Amino acid sequence: MLQSKLFAKTKKSLAKSFETESFKLLYKGDFIDQLASGIFSLLPLGLRVHRKIENIIREELQKIGAQEVYLPALQPKSIWEASNRWKTMDPPLFKLKDRHQKEFTIAPTHEEVITKLVQERVSSYKDLPIALFQIQVKFRNELRFFGGLLRAREFIMKDLYSFHTDQEDFRKYYQKVIKAYFRIFKRCKLKSVLTEASGAGFTNEITHEFQVLIPAGQDWVFYCPHCEFAQNREISKLKAGDKCPKCKKGKIELQRGIEIANIFPLGDKYSKAFNLKFKDKDGKDKYVIMGCYGIGVGRLMATIVEVWHDENGIIWPEEIAPYFVHLVPLEFNVSKVKQVSLKLYQDLQKLGIEVLCDDRKDKSPGEKLKDADLIGIPWRVVISKKTIKSGKIEIKKRCAKSSKLVTPKEFLNLLRR
Amino acid sequence: MLQSKLFAKTKKSLAKSFETESFKLLYKGDFIDQLASGIFSLLPLGLRVHRKIENIIREELQKIGAQEVYLPALQPKSIWEASNRWKTMDPPLFKLKDRHQKEFTIAPTHEEVITKLVQERVSSYKDLPIALFQIQVKFRNELRFFGGLLRAREFIMKDLYSFHTDQEDFRKYYQKVIKAYFRIFKRCKLKSVLTEASGAGFTNEITHEFQVLIPAGQDWVFYCPHCEFAQNREISKLKAGDKCPKCKKGKIELQRGIEIANIFPLGDKYSKAFNLKFKDKDGKDKYVIMGCYGIGVGRLMATIVEVWHDENGIIWPEEIAPYFVHLVPLEFNVSKVKQVSLKLYQDLQKLGIEVLCDDRKDKSPGEKLKDADLIGIPWRVVISKKTIKSGKIEIKKRCAKSSKLVTPKEFLNLLRR
Numbered sequence: 001m002l003q004s005k006l007f008a009k010t011k012k013s014l015a016k017s018f019e020t021e022s023f024k025l026l027y028k029g030d031f032i033d034q035l036a037s038g039i040f041s042l043l044p045l046g047l048r049v050h051r052k053i054e055n056i057i058r059e060e061l062q063k064i065g066a067q068e069v070y071l072p073a074l075q076p077k078s079i080w081e082a083s084n085r086w087k088t089m090d091p092p093l094f095k096l097k098d099r100h101q102k103e104f105t106i107a108p109t110h111e112e113v114i115t116k117l118v119q120e121r122v123s124s125y126k127d128l129p130i131a132l133f134q135i136q137v138k139f140r141n142e143l144r145f146f147g148g149l150l151r152a153r154e155f156i157m158k159d160l161y162s163f164h165t166d167q168e169d170f171r172k173y174y175q176k177v178i179k180a181y182f183r184i185f186k187r188c189k190l191k192s193v194l195t196e197a198s199g200a201g202f203t204n205e206i207t208h209e210f211q212v213l214i215p216a217g218q219d220w221v222f223y224c225p226h227c228e229f230a231q232n233r234e235i236s237k238l239k240a241g242d243k244c245p246k247c248k249k250g251k252i253e254l255q256r257g258i259e260i261a262n263i264f265p266l267g268d269k270y271s272k273a274f275n276l277k278f279k280d281k282d283g284k285d286k287y288v289i290m291g292c293y294g295i296g297v298g299r300l301m302a303t304i305v306e307v308w309h310d311e312n313g314i315i316w317p318e319e320i321a322p323y324f325v326h327l328v329p330l331e332f333n334v335s336k337v338k339q340v341s342l343k344l345y346q347d348l349q350k351l352g353i354e355v356l357c358d359d360r361k362d363k364s365p366g367e368k369l370k371d372a373d374l375i376g377i378p379w380r381v382v383i384s385k386k387t388i389k390s391g392k393i394e395i396k397k398r399c400a401k402s403s404k405l406v407t408p409k410e411f412l413n414l415l416r417r
Numbered sequence: 418m419l420q421s422k423l424f425a426k427t428k429k430s431l432a433k434s435f436e437t438e439s440f441k442l443l444y445k446g447d448f449i450d451q452l453a454s455g456i457f458s459l460l461p462l463g464l465r466v467h468r469k470i471e472n473i474i475r476e477e478l479q480k481i482g483a484q485e486v487y488l489p490a491l492q493p494k495s496i497w498e499a500s501n502r503w504k505t506m507d508p509p510l511f512k513l514k515d516r517h518q519k520e521f522t523i524a525p526t527h528e529e530v531i532t533k534l535v536q537e538r539v540s541s542y543k544d545l546p547i548a549l550f551q552i553q554v555k556f557r558n559e560l561r562f563f564g565g566l567l568r569a570r571e572f573i574m575k576d577l578y579s580f581h582t583d584q585e586d587f588r589k590y591y592q593k594v595i596k597a598y599f600r601i602f603k604r605c606k607l608k609s610v611l612t613e614a615s616g617a618g619f620t621n622e623i624t625h626e627f628q629v630l631i632p633a634g635q636d637w638v639f640y641c642p643h644c645e646f647a648q649n650r651e652i653s654k655l656k657a658g659d660k661c662p663k664c665k666k667g668k669i670e671l672q673r674g675i676e677i678a679n680i681f682p683l684g685d686k687y688s689k690a691f692n693l694k695f696k697d698k699d700g701k702d703k704y705v706i707m708g709c710y711g712i713g714v715g716r717l718m719a720t721i722v723e724v725w726h727d728e729n730g731i732i733w734p735e736e737i738a739p740y741f742v743h744l745v746p747l748e749f750n751v752s753k754v755k756q757v758s759l760k761l762y763q764d765l766q767k768l769g770i771e772v773l774c775d776d777r778k779d780k781s782p783g784e785k786l787k788d789a790d791l792i793g794i795p796w797r798v799v800i801s802k803k804t805i806k807s808g809k810i811e812i813k814k815r816c817a818k819s820s821k822l823v824t825p826k827e828f829l830n831l832l833r834r
Contacts, residue, residue: 005482006484007484007538007547007549009538033534033537035488035489035492035493035496035530035533036491036493039489039491039492039493040489041486041487041488041534042486042487043534044484047485047486047487065422067423067424067461068461068464069424069458069459069460069464070458070459070464070467070573071458072452072456072457072458072571073490073554073556073571074453074523074556074570074571075452075456076452076456091516092516094513094515096511096513096523098511098558098570099509099558099559106490106491106513106523113452113458116452117450117458117460120450121424121426121447126779130424132424137490137554139490141515141516142516143516154489154490154491156487362543
């Protein structure tokens with residue numbers, strides 16, 4: 001992509017203040033735009049990152065046998081009454097009427113729809129287990145919104161639902177999802193901690209959250225650095241300094257965390273509400289045991305920025321960066337600089353490498369370098385009239401301090417490995 | 418994919434009647450599910466087709482320099498008042514309030530949001546042209562819904578918006594989009610006709626629709642079979658039998674059509690509403706000239722089924738089929754049949770071919786063949802104990818009448834070409 005054509009205008013100064021670094025940097029780098037409080041557009045750079053995260057999630061869930069569907073957002077009141085959540089959801093549902101005065105919601109979660117869908121297709125134990133997921137828009141009627149993509153009113157979520165003959169089969173799958181989630185977050189370069197938490201209206205059982213422990217988080221987590229046992233403060237009876245109740249060795253710390261995912265045992269709550277039964281091997285009708293598992297994709301993206309940034313901008317992990325290489329010709333109007341840049345641009349594309357080339361002529365070298373740091377593409381390649389005389393370009397990893405002079409060929413060989 | 422695991426239950430008998438063949442077949446084949454009137458879920462088979470169509474659209478739009486974004490559905494009243502459409506949209510907007518009693522809509526189209534977005538980023542003629550598209554959910558508060566995915570209340574649409582310094586530049590891009598659309602529909606194996614139509618509240622100018630002329634369509638189109646001139650009856654002064662006003666040779670026919678896309682010159686309507694100006698070369702402030710271009714992805718999918726089916730089921734065009742090869746072992750519990758099937762299943766996957774293998778043991782050969790015809794995968798491969806004795810499998814194209822006995826190796830070589 002040629003940067004002169006890219007729909008992105010980085011901001012030099014900010015007219016307002018931001019509660020979080022991720023909001024500030026994603027806004028400043030023009031990855032996102034805010035239409036209203038808690039409602040965002042993803043611009044080309046932001047959407048590229050978002051899609052890469054989506055694809056990581058998709059790949060890892062397909063590995064554990066989950067199939068992708070796409071469920072509607074607009075949902076009739078009747079199914080929310082069936083689950084007794086029309087009036088009790090917290091935050092309360094967005095509610096609206098159609099032209100026939102029928103009531104609908106735009107859904108914050110999809111237990112109702114998916115249980116109904118599965119109920120119409122399952123009759124025997126042979127039909128189970130089933131795991132279905134979607135990556136789709138959600139609406140939450142929050143009272144307050146926080147930190148840009150960290151807590152939005154409209155956001156894209158991956159929600160996975162699983163259906164089982166019994167608790168044992170459910171528990172096995174629950175563990176598989178935990179492993180898949182750790183793989184997802186690892187690929188996103190996030191260290192997350194499995195944290196015991198409350199059911200949040202989905203269940204009365206203990207559930208699990210994946211928390212990224214950083215000061216920018218809004219949650220409080222009791223955490224054992226020795227065995228990684230963790231409990232959300234909301235359900236914990238621990239206090240800082242306590243001996244870890246699990247390993248009996250570590251000392252409990254109270255830390256801030258961002259919840260990037262949650263997983264819930266749903267038991268037969270929704271199966272009962274939607275009469276989701278199956279005939280077991282013994283010929284008896286039984287309720288299906290369910291689980292649900294969510295990842296907020298936008299929040300995950302923001303959390304990555306919270307962890308991976310410095311004072312100059314974002315440091316995208318390689319697998320989710322909007323581009324892999326950023327060519328920065330300091331003087332694009334100098335013909336030799338332009339020529340070397342465009343040749344390298346083509347050569348990189350031939351290798352299948354995603355590359356952004358800053359061909360803007362109305363920006364100073366200083367502005368270009370500042371933008372490159374802000375946008376945070378893993379490899380920065382500076383092409384300048386100074387070094388190009390000796391046939392060299394300056395390569396630098398965004399996460400590294402030092403740069404290196406190499407020939408374009410050496411750089412290509414480095415990436416080819 | 419092993420069919421025993423696939424989340425899809427084809428229906429043998431139908432409890433209700435369907436207005437269109439596409440609705441019936443997509444429902445019967447379990448590509449889609451209906452949650453409420455005009456509101457659908459895409460199940461795994463349906464989502465696979467939908468995504469392939471999305472990707473064709475994406476590829477062809479990127480070829481004409483359009484960049485992808487993702488805009489929110491939830492939109493504040495203020496921007497719809499700015500464009501004077503809060504009260505005048507037809508069908509009327511879905512309206513709702515948040516917890517602060519602020520009014521919102523869930524949007525049927527995105528002119529307001531995108532114009533505002535571009536206004537904040539464009540100041541000079543150097544910033545233009547710009548072309549932005551998204552593939553995103555839309556909500557339309559229709560009084561009546563028709564034919565399943567043909568006219569839904571919630572649906573996924575590709576909407577493209579372009580921004581230009583003047584009419585001439587706009588007209589050039591408009592022609593590029595027309596060509597891109599024809600390429601998209603050709604890849605979907607649809608013959609479409611560029612049809613003059615009304616502005617539908619977007620503009621007072623003549624606009625263009627892409628109509629697929631088939632009896633199942635709900636629109637009426639005057640059409641010249643000689644030069645392909647076409648006019649929507651809503652704006653036409655022609656009558657059947659007239660001499661074509663364009664080529665003066667053909668005789669005008671009145672035909673039924675499905676509108677699969679539309680393109681609108683928007684002029685400066687939204688630029689004026691959102692003060693979207695730029696400084697031209699002569700230093701003067703001018704309004705940006707806009708165009709918008711839509712394709713309903715679900716409707717396109719349904720139209721393909723309207724055109725490509727027979728009495729037994731769907732006949733998916735190769736590029737958008739949910740899978741490319743359907744292996745149908747008639748007796749999966751016969752070990753030789755199972756062995757040959759699974760070997761072929763693996764060999765096909767190694768070639769990167771998407772394959773569905775009907776490993777279901779509780780289905781009769783008749784049921785399996787019926788399902789294969791219904792689902793409509795381009796290649797059907799029957800593996801049976803009868804033919805496997807002589808080392809042969811029966812291959813048949815879904816669109817062809819006759820089948821052929823070949824060895825698995827011959828089949829693999831055929832696909833390898």
